[in-house]
Amino acid sequence: MGPGWTGRGRHLPLAAVLGLTLCALLGAVDAEEFTITITPGETLPNGTIYLIKHSNVSFYCSRSSQQKSNISWNYIGPDSRQETFVNVEGTYSEFTLFNVGSDNQGNYTCSTNESVTKEVLVYHPPEGPPLCHAESSDNDVHLFCSWTEGYPHPTFVWSNATWKFGSGDQTHRLPGLNDTMVLQVKGSETHDGQIFKCVGSHVAYEQRMEPSCSLLLKAPLPETQPLVTGFEGKNITLTCRAKEGNPPPKLTWIRNNKTEIFTNKKYIVLQEGITSLLTIQRTFKAQDEGRYICKCENPLGIKEMEIWVSFNNKNISGLVGVIAVLALLCIAAVLGIFLYRHRNLFITRRRFWQSGSNVFTLVDSEEEEEFADEGSSGITSVVNHQSAESMNGHVFVEDIPPKIYNDRLPSEERNETDV
16 A cells, blocks of 8 residues: 555545645644753653752743744642733743742643643652651551651651561551551560661652661560558559550459459549559458459560558547647647746846946046146046836946046156056
C-alpha cells in the first residue's frame, strides 16, 4: 500500500497528503517551543513538580519564536478556585513566589495560543523529632514510631542489634496511620534491657541531626507498702505502683486464695497510669484481714508483691489525744517554774539609788575671790534626782561632803596638802 492508501481502498490526492503532513509537523514544532520552567523544583516521575516550603520559587514561561503574543498565568488551587494573576504581551513571562506555603499548591497554567499546565506540590518535613512508645497485647510487644505534621508522609526503619525492618517490610509490620509505623514483636523475641531504634526519613528534611527515637524494654517491678493497718468498719485503700516496666505493665490484685479481685460491692479497683488502687469497703477483721498480692505483668515477665492487712481492735485516737494534751501541760509547767526561778534574768527593776542624778554646785559670785584665796570653805550641793522614790511622803536628799579643788589652791598650799 502507498502513502495515499486509505482503509476503503481509495487513494487521497498527493496535495492533501502533503498538507496533512505539514500541519502535523508545524503543530509538533509549536508544542516543542512552548515551555514552562519552575526553579528550584524537583520533577517527579509523573511530571509533577514539588517545592520545599518557605523557599522562593521562580516561574518562567516562554516560546522560542520571537513573535509577541498575549501570555497569561492561571492558578487553580486545591479548592478549585481559579485565579489569573499575570497577563502580559511579549515572548515570555515570569514571576516569583516568596516563602511558598501549603496554600500555594495547585495547577499553574501558562497560556498563549496554546496552554501548558504544571501541577505544583509544596513539601514540608514533620515538626520535631519522631516519637516512640511501646504497648503490649497478649504476649506481643507493639512498637510505635510517629512523625506527624509533614507532607508527604515520612518513611521509617526499625532496628535493633540483630535485625532491621523498614516501612516496606510487612513481616512484622501492623497497618497504622500514614505518619506512624507499628512494629509487632513476639514476647519470646524480647528480653529485659533490649533497645529498639526508629529512624525517620522525609524528602524535605534538611537538618544534619538524624531524626530518630529509641525504646528500652524493661521487665516489670512493682512497688508498694508491705504492711497496712486499719480500723474495723472503716475503708482501707491499698496502693501498688509499677516502678519499672516498658511496655507499661498491667496491674492486678489477687486475694490469698489466688482469686483475682474485680470491682464489685466489696472492692473498688482503679488504675491510673502505672498506679493501681484497691479500696476495701466496710472492713471486717475476720473477713478482710490477711494477705493481698499486687501482680505486675508485661510480655517481658511477671512480678508479684505481697501486702498484709491487719486491724486494731481498739480505737486509740482518743488516747493519743489525751497523751498529747498532758505532754503540752507538762511542758508549760516546767517552763513556768524555770521562768519564776530565773526571773532576775528576764525582769529588771530600776531602783531610785541606781538612777542617774544631776549635781548642781552653787557658788556666790561675791565669795568667788575668797574661794580662790582662802581655799575651799565648803560647797553646798543639791542633788536633783530625776527619779526619786518617796516613802511615807518624804523625799530623800543626799548630802555630798565638800570636795577640795586642788587645782584652785596656790601651788605651795597645794603641795602641802598633797603631802
